[in-house]
Amino acid sequence: MVQCVYISDTVKPGIGCMFAIQSAPYLSVRKKKHDEDEKYEGNERYEGYCADLAEAIAGKMRENGFEFKYKLQLVKDGAYGAKKENGTWNGMIGELTRKVWRTPKI
Secondary structure, X not given: OOOEEEEOOOOOOOEEEEEEOOEOOOEEEOXXXXXXXXXXXXXXXXXXXXXXXXXXXXXXXXXXXXOOEEEEEEOOOOOOOOEOOOOOEOHHHHHHHOOOOOOOOO
């Protein structure tokens, strides 16, 4: 089952969003250790296969001279997507069709 989708149709090439469903071991919110005071920000807030894969791809792209920035973004309703009676979609499919990635704040 697809856990994350990368979208790069943004204002600037090499910048995009990766939509994901929170589901361990694929992606989960990183828990703060009891001895840590700092909060995690940006993509560091997440851990799991999708987070590791995204960072590995970004690292390879940078090694080869390409600018590559991404934002991990959880699907707001946590659903993969189902077509509603009015013809629109919810979940990951709905966010993709509504193009909510157009202005990623990276």
